[in-house]
Amino acid sequence: MTNPSEPGPDHSEPGLSAIMSERRQLTNLAYRLLGSLADAEDVVQETYARWYAMSGPQREAIDAPGAWLTTVASRICLDLLGSARARRERYVGEWIPEPLPDRTEWISGRPGAGIVDPADRVTLDESVNMAFLVVLEAMTPAERVAFMLHDVFRYPFTEVAEIVGRTPAACRQLASSARRRIRSAQPDAVSAAQRADVVRAFKQAWEAKDIEGLIGLLAPDATATGDGGGLVTAALHPVEGAEQVARFFADRRGAAPDLTLVECTVNGQPGLVAQLDGVTVSVMAFDITGDRINHVWAVLNPDKLRAWTAR
Numbered sequence: 272m273t274n275p276s277e278p279g280p281d282h283s284e285p286g287l288s289a290i291m292s293e294r295r296q297l298t299n300l301a302y303r304l305l306g307s308l309a310d311a312e313d314v315v316q317e318t319y320a321r322w323y324a325m326s327g328p329q330r331e332a333i334d335a336p337g338a339w340l341t342t343v344a345s346r347i348c349l350d351l352l353g354s355a356r357a358r359r360e361r362y363v364g365e366w367i368p369e370p371l372p373d374r375t376e377w378i379s380g381r382p383g384a385g386i387v388d389p390a391d392r393v394t395l396d397e398s399v400n401m402a403f404l405v406v407l408e409a410m411t412p413a414e415r416v417a418f419m420l421h422d423v424f425r426y427p428f429t430e431v432a433e434i435v436g437r438t439p440a441a442c443r444q445l446a447s448s449a450r451r452r453i454r455s456a457q458p459d460a461v462s463a464a465q466r467a468d469v470v471r472a473f474k475q476a477w478e479a480k481d482i483e484g485l486i487g488l489l490a491p492d493a494t495a496t497g498d499g500g501g502l503v504t505a506a507l508h509p510v511e512g513a514e515q516v517a518r519f520f521a522d523r524r525g526a527a528p529d530l531t532l533v534e535c536t537v538n539g540q541p542g543l544v545a546q547l548d549g550v551t552v553s554v555m556a557f558d559i560t561g562d563r564i565n566h567v568w569a570v571l572n573p574d575k576l577r578a579w580t581a582r
Contacts (some may be wrong), residue, residue: 278560283569290322296424297344301420303504305355306346306368306404308578310393314351318344321540345416345434352412365509367568368574370524370554373536398423401556401568410449419440441560466559467534467541473557473564474532474543480524485517490563495519500572503552516567544579551579 274301287567297318301311319342333339336554359366397403398419406416413435420426421442428439428446435442469488476484495516499505524530531546537556546551554576558566572574 274340282582290336293340297340301344301348303398304415305351308369314344317347325562342434349412349416364507365496365504367497367498367570370537370556370570373580398539399580402558406453414445414449417445421446461559467557469562470557477524480521482517482521485520486513489513489516490565493564495567497569498572502573503571507573551576554579
């Protein structure tokens with residue numbers, strides 16, 4: 272997204288700190304809607320550009336600046352989502368939302384640490400785990416925005432309607448439809464400790480190229496999806512079936528014996544990072560039910576790993 276030039280903010284403007292404090296909320300919203308931290312940051316910058324493009328009197332006439340910023344950011348996201356389907360068709364291979372590291376894992380002493388990192392502003396709750404974001408990808412733009420604004424950010428349907436450009440009743444139906452999608456795809460609750468145990472066992476079996484061990488950790492209909500974006504080698508289509516997924520990972524280990532696997536937090540849940548010579552080359556998120564893995568999402572596209580390689 273190209274950001275128009277904007278005048279510098281007037282630091283004497285009343286309520287400036289309140290305006291800037293909305294940045295975290297806007298980033299949280301935009302990331303969940305777009306599945307991309309880079310795009311979310313662009314949306315937030317564009318939103319503030321539009322705020323400061325107005326005259327002082329115009330800004331002062333807005334009774335609820337936070338609501339204005341959210342409305343503008345949501346509409347920008349809605350426009351982007353409308354064109355996302357066409358962009359996905361041009362994307363090489365499968366598209367997976369950009370993974371986020373746990374903010375406590377960021378190294379405060381690295382260059383540029385004086386600037387708050389975008390990932391540090393994204394709250395890692397259930398609405399940002401990879402399985403949830405993947406389900407959101409299957410929704411229409413209007414469904415996604417209506418559901419996210421109402422169910423996650425608690426906006427009343429009257430306000431959602433103004434943003435989406437539909438009636439409150441229509442927005443209620445959109446959110447209800449989205450809710451059904453979420454419920455049908457939502458697995459049974461699994462504790463973080465159980466998830467961590469399964470991911471650790473997967474890591475150990477993968478390191479040992481233990482195909483039987485891997486099969487025992489995978490649901491019979493397990494799938495593995497890779498996202499290389501055409502920039503690095505990745506499977507163009509999901510690998511399906513426990514044995515096929517197990518052999519796929521065992522073969523990859525054999526082809527890259529120097530690969531180091533590190534347990535970490537990915538979008539708020541236990542995951543793995545694969546490193547080569549200390550550089551992150553893949554981030555993996557898992558969908559787990561009980562003690563079995565239903566899905567593995569592996570992001571290899573370097574453009575989506577900047578938050579991990581800059582640490």
